[in-house]
Amino acid sequence: MTSRPHGPHTPHPRYVGRRALLTRTAAASLLAVPALGALTSCASGGSSGGTKDVGRVEPTADNPLGAHPDGDLEVVIFDGGFGDQYALDAEKLYEQRFGSVTHVKTQEIQSRLQPRMVKGDPPDVVDNSGAEAMDIAALIRNDQVHDLTELLDAPSLDDPDVTVRETLQPGTVEMGQFGTQAVYRLNYAYHVYGQWYSRTALDRLDAEYPRTWDEMIAVCEKAKRAGMAGWTYAGMYPYYFNFTLYPFIAKIGGADVLRAIDNLEPNAWRHEAVRAAFEAYHELTARGYVLEGSSGLSHEESQDEWCAGRALFHPNGSWVENEAARNTPADFDMAVGPPTSLDASDAMPFETIWAAPGEPFFVPADAANVAGGMEFLRIMLGRESARNFTRLVSSLTCVRDSVDGMDLPPGLTSANEVLAAAGENLITVRLPDWYRQLNNEEIGGAIAAMMAGDIDPGEAITRCQRAADAAAADDSLQHFEHI
Known part of the structure; x- marks a missing residue:
């Protein structure tokens, strides 16, 4: 990643124009978000009388790891x-x-x-x-x-x-x-995260995929007039919003903003790129573009609402095509786009996406x-x-070029095209697996409260930074940094 020209909390003048246009109104109160529950620390490793080790054999060309031929x-x-x-x-x-x-x-x-x-x-x-x-x-x-x-x-x-x-x-x-x-x-799986949508739904609105936030607002307004929400999401698992929010932050301020967040650096969440992203997303709620009741939906329920045509966009990963297959209309024409950019002054191009292997x-x-x-x-x-x-x-899988020549379904075809268009503009976020509870519960909970209209972006940022600082000071956690 390139070096960061501005500190993680230093305002940059390019964010002010678009940010000043954002309006906020009160929305429905936050529904309770069930905690996922983090794993408690396990006992120390080392053999303690478990199943007998089957051992290894001498490695060969056909068996380079020396797996035992009779090993169950x-x-x-x-x-x-x-x-x-x-x-x-x-x-x-x-x-x-x-x-x-x-x-x-x-x-x-x-x-x-x-x-x-x-x-x-x-x-x-x-x-x-x-x-x-x-x-x-x-x-x-x-x-x-x-x-x-x-x-x-x-x-x-x-x-x-x-x-x-x-x-x-x-x-x-x-x-x-x-x-x-x-x-x-x-x-093993290679996930492409982004704004998933139906090409058919966009066509019916006579709309193009939004490349800037002004265009996003215009598309959502068009959907609202047609009786359709702009967005829905898995409110029971609010970290789904991070699938688009994290790369959106990186687009606005550069990849090193996310690197600072991953590293639990002081004031990382107070970077102006974070504030601009939070205020843009809060605008979706403020203008009534989020499907009512989304804050209480599971991932499957929100996908069902989306597939039923009650919302235009869903923040998700490329597993959604298979997971939602049973309720996806034949003419849905599923697709994914990069997270919509803020404006032309963004640090990274529109094509930037979060793509990374999952299913560990x-x-x-x-x-x-x-x-x-x-x-x-x-x-x-x-x-x-x-x-x-x-x-x-x-x-997709983590095996490079393994889909060459395959006839792929619409969503996966789109994901493969988006991945190719991104080139080297790929975002990798480590917070979800380095600090699972922090990402899923504290950060996710703050974003859920903001998207439900219970708190404003400033309070959401305060909660995120407070939780990150607590994790950084917690000696019971193993801390990691990008190498």
Whole structure:
């Protein structure tokens, strides 16, 4: 990232013009936002009498990680928007050369696996996703996660002259690092975050996708006159708004504004780019462009409202096409656009997006079959498994160029085009996984209160900075910085 010419709290004159135009009115009171609950600290890692280690064999060209040929494997998959068929198919490939696989699917990752992690008897591979995902930072702090560097440096499944690392999309390795060169997790899906919409709905309004905030207001006003809300969102999980709000902040003030926020730097949330972004988003509420009741909706409920044509935009990630498929009209023509820019004075171009790998997998340090767990991930990173994942769940993977030549559905086609248009203008945000509770509850809660009209942008910023300062001063948290 480039160096920041202005401090994280220094006003810049270019924000004043657009910001001065924003008007605010009172809106409905905030509905209670259920807490997601952060994982409590786990016990220290290290074997404590769990399943017997199956060991390794001498590595070969076909088995570079030395996975035991008779080594059984236990794989736990989060049963969410991606389902689990992609994992079942990869497990069949594993069983062709190694032992049998015990497959578990669940949405209760934390409650089912935390006791096993503490006991030292974890599964061999964990898809650590969903609202009950375990706090990976806490697990790393307690030496409960295996370093995947040897997997990344191993020959790839399809070409022995190319390492696994060399097959990955930008940001994949970095998202697995937590302040060190070690890589503790593999984020398999490649998410494109942005303003998801229906091309059909825009066409019916005779409107173009808004590139500036003035254009956004005009489109939302047009939708309102047609009896349609401009936006809806998952108010029960308000961090969904961050999928567009974070890259919006970066567009306005530069990527280093988000870097300062990630690093918990003093006054990072008081940067004028943050204030400009918060005031723009608050304008959506002030003008009545947010679907009534959104603050109490789950992610699925808000997606259903959006697919039913009651709202134009939904802040989301590229998993939404698969997750909302059952209620998506055949003529919906789903698409995603970059977060709308503030104005022409933004520090980064309109095409800038937040795109990063998600759906995190890790191999527990105390797993009975560590080598087998890594070999399973190597299989998933092969072209056959990657293309199968995309075919099944309408999502890109972290495997570079794996969708070349594939016939993709509308939303994924759009996501791939937006990703290509962004080029190097990609934003990576680490706050959600470095400080899960801070991002999801404190920051998310402040944004939820602002979007419900319960507080103004100034108070939301104060709450965000206060929460970030508390996290920075909390010695019980492991703190990270960009390397």
